[in-house]
Amino acid sequence: MTRSETVHGRLGAGLAGLALSVGLADASAQAPPAPAVPLYQESKDWILACDNTRFCEAKGFSDAESAVMRISRGAGPTGTLTVEIDVPDTAESPDVTAFRLDGRRLDLKTISWSPDDATGQGQATLVTADNDSAYRLLRRIRDGRVLSLGDTRSAPAVPLHGLAKVLKVMDDVQSRSGNETALTQPGHGGVAALAAAPAAPALRGAPPPPALPAAEARALAAGVRQAMRGSDALAACDARAPTDVAVALTGHDALVMVECARASYQSSYVIFRVPRGEPAAAQVLTLALPPGLEAGAAPAAGATLQLANATSDRMQAAPVALAPTASADPTGRMTEPTYNPRTATLASVSKGRGLADCGIRAEWRFDGQAFMPSAYRQQIRCGGGAPGDWPTLWRTR
Structure with missing residues (x-):
């Protein structure tokens, strides 16, 4: 789209052009910085x-x-x-x-x-x-x-x-x-x-590890739950007949997802990184949220992220628990986590209500050593789209 401009007045074209340039430069210098993102x-x-x-x-x-x-x-x-x-x-x-x-x-x-x-x-x-x-x-x-x-x-x-x-x-x-x-x-x-759009950070995932045999996975998950019983990490867990999952992370380590609390349409889990064959050595997995989306971030980033209860049309005052954001926090949980070894992606989905027309989806990519934030989507207000159709706040390539 192109706009034509015409300079009117008694000043000559050269002087008018100079005045216009100075005016635009001053306006540009006084322009407020763009709001922070996400x-x-x-x-x-x-x-x-x-x-x-x-x-x-x-x-x-x-x-x-x-x-x-x-x-x-x-x-x-x-x-x-x-x-x-x-x-x-x-x-x-x-x-x-x-x-x-x-x-x-x-x-x-x-x-x-x-x-x-x-x-x-x-x-x-x-x-x-x-x-x-x-x-x-x-x-x-x-x-x-x-x-x-x-x-x-x-x-x-x-x-x-x-x-x-x-x-x-x-x-x-x-x-x-x-x-x-x-x-x-x-x-x-x-x-x-206009300045070019910022590039999304580039992340590389670790190669797929050797698969964890089903019998070994069951034994490792049961061993971690038994070893961690009574620990701070599982102190508040009340899941009955829990569904625990173990999946290979590397050739030596696995992720064990221990179900902690179950609601009508989703459950929360505590995730451990554990050496294969050593359930007593399990450590709670701690994850960082993307910059600007950390707990206590500015209101522009969503501030207090909340989920609705199962019957409400609006988001209620129930805190979203995606993952611990500091190594000193042993109580952080993830909602409906999954890990895909092929893409080295750990994901958590927190639905605001059963319709999934609001909520949060966060993803991390494992680079062989640590998990890095790779994607984040959220919609706090319910309605306005298909299940999981939530706007993106963080992306990588």
């Missing part, structure tokens, strides 16, 4: 998540409305802007010729859409076909209250309360304010003035 915020009916590469995703939905809008954008000059609209298959199909903004017909003849697509997860999706279409759509609707996807009373709708704010924060995170690519405060700066 960032997670909520604003009325919208949530915004920006990861460590400054890729941002905003989602708008509410319990009262039947559609979800997702806005995603990469940072830097080549960052693509995309708007998606999801509706349940049971809802009335969107009619792009009859969209209404706050009850008034919305002319979208200049908006191009990709061919109708099905996500395969019980929803139909409308996707803008190009950057310009996404720009035009957002600038038309950003200050509205509700976008109806048809002109009937039963037409699906997207709530827009909070949209303008999250678009402004998205611009700030990607340093677009004052640039022609900004969604809320565009200026004269060209796309070439």
Whole structure:
């Protein structure tokens, strides 16, 4: 997208150009630094998540409305802007010729859409076909209250309360304010003035170890539970008929996941790293969360992460326990952990409720010596997507 600029007044073209350059330089020097990432915020009916590469995703939905809008954008000059609209298959199909903004017909003849697509997860999706279409759509609707996807009373709708704010924060995170690519405060700066998106950290996983025979795995898991019985690590555990798991980590060590507490749809475990054949030498596995997402991090990172109980539609004041974040903490637990030796990836999934429309997924990659944070996704507010469809806050390659 290109903006032309014209300098008016009595000053000559050269002097005016100099004045403009000085003004832009001063504005740039006074511009506040971009917000720190990872960032997670909520604003009325919208949530915004920006990861460590400054890729941002905003989602708008509410319990009262039947559609979800997702806005995603990469940072830097080549960052693509995309708007998606999801509706349940049971809802009335969107009619792009009859969209209404706050009850008034919305002319979208200049908006191009990709061919109708099905996500395969019980929803139909409308996707803008190009950057310009996404720009035009957002600038038309950003200050509205509700976008109806048809002109009937039963037409699906997207709530827009909070949209303008999250678009402004998205611009700030990607340093677009004052640039022609900004969604809320565009200026004269060209796309070439944008800094490239930060690269995701590169991680290399350890090669797959020799498999742990089933009989050895059962014996090792039982041995660790027996050896650790009464220890601080298992002191508060109350799982009945527990399901413990042992899996090979290296040719000499294994991971043993000891079930500690069981809820209606997920369980928590204490994970030990243990030498094969020496269950009494088991040590609680301690894991670090990605930078900016550690316990006690700034509110932009989600601050107190919470899960809902099984019956609530909203997140309740129950702390999320993913893993201990310091070696001195023996009580940290992980929810529904799994380890894939082929990819050297340890994952934990904490569902906010049984529908899995909110929660946290964290992943670590084993490099042969230690586990490094490799991925993190979270959605604190329930609703607005398929199970596990949570925005990304940390990514690696």
